[in-house]
Amino acid sequence: MCYRLKREGHSVRLYIEDKDQKQNLEGIIEKTDNWEKELDWVGKKGLIIFDSIGYGKIQDELREKGYSVVGGNKKSDQIEHDRQYGQKILSICGIKPVSSINFGNVKEAIKFLKKNKGRWVVKQNGHVHKGFNYIGQMEDASDAIEVLKNYSRNDKKECYNIDLQRRVYGVEIGVARYFNGNDWVGPVEINMEHKNLCNEDLGPKTDEMGTLMWYDGNEKNKLFQETLARLKPYLQSINFKGDFDIDFIINEDKIYPLEVTARFGWPAVQLQSEIHNSPWGEFLKAMADGKPYDLKYKKGFGIVFLAATPPFPYSSKLRKYSPEGQKIFFKSNFTEKDLEHIHLEEVSVKKGKNKKKEYFISSKSGYVFTITGMGKTVEEARGKAYGLISKIVVPKMFYRTDIGLKFIREDQKKLKKWGWI
DSSP states (O other), rough: OOOHHHHHHHHOOOOOOOTTTTTTTTSSOOOOOOOGGGGGHHHSOOOOOOOOOSHHHHHHHHTTTTOOOSSSHHOOOOHOHHHHHHHHHHTTTTTOOEEEEEEHHHHHHHHHHHOOOEEEEEEEESSSGGGGGOOOTTSSSSHHHHHHHHHHHGGGGGGGEEEEEOOOEEEEEEEEEEEEEESEEEEEEEEEEEEEEEEEGGGEEEEEEEEEEEEEEEEETTTHHTTTGHHHHHHHTTTTTEEEEEEEEESSEEEEEEEEEEEETTHHHHHHHHHHOHHHHHHHHHHHHHOOOOBBBBOOOOEEEEEOOTTTTOOOOOOGOOTTTOOEEEEOOOOOOOGGEEEEEEEEEOGGGGOOOOEOHHHHOOEEEEEEEESSSHHHHHHHHHHHHHHHOOOTTTTOTTTTIIIIIIIIHHHHHTTTT
8 A cells, every 4th residue: 555655646654563574665665663753744634544453542642633544443443353342342233243252261162162062163352363263164163172272282372362153154255345434435345355275265264365356336235234334323433434344154144244354454455456546545535534535446346366475374483494585576578567466565676687676575474465456257357367477476486266266156146146246
């Protein structure tokens, strides 16, 4: 987003708090080591963007001082960080959540599972690595118990806050929309995430391997009205300003909310850059200032997928084998226009031979970049996105090749038959 704002002609300064990420985007965006010292620079007419949770109190204080701030607040942080609180809010707003129980340690959780057989989903509260999550498959809960034992043996500090959620079946889908403190801004966003590492939802969970997304300009659609629309009075009461998303499991006649994302999502925001025609600067500034905005966007479907290298999705202590410093190669058929659909994550730029730009991986995790594509159909969007990756070489690169395929083959028919889309 920083890069997009810079391309729109804005002066942008980026602060990265995470010490393992500070070296990213060198040579691409102007950065600062102290964002508070930049408050006079940005001023009351500028815009401050927070891209994650945990900063809500600071955001509220900045707004009280008259700054334009977008991205969430203290109350919305609590909704996402504390699953039980989030479920309470959803219930108050008329959306019944899936049965979920929180435990202070692994022993309590295992004891509960032994008494309450069934397929359970293992999660954690807070903004933690999604690799911790596990979806149970055994009717006696033995696989979930074994996973918890393994977590406890390896790192007891990670296991102080266990969340167990009864597994439900159907089509997983997200409904999101931007809110300006007073009202919804822009169309309804419908998204389908692909969280598992491998094709066909195999392998461990990740933060996200790819997403299918489309916008619906008709806010009277059933999916929105039965879900996110019900939260409007609450979002007004907390003066929420940002992107608000709820992930659901949907079947023929029931909706099961799973979790809330009360912030910019990634790679959702990268895909939104592909879908939006309106400039980010105007849109975000209007939202931060509580003003209406007519967001222009492309009709059709968009997909985004992550291109990664080892050790993703896990951190590695074998630093000598990390991809940090490794060059990214572009084939001769890669054009400057293609770069508009590449969203650089843990990448930096330096001048190489003949003063040409050289792109290189600048972090150790292997989360390199995302690629987006847009089309009138999912097939067309897939063709555009996956056509680009063939023009890029990153040693040991991997990615999912099936983003959007399940929707084409079965989910679209189900959702239409059930009357949700």
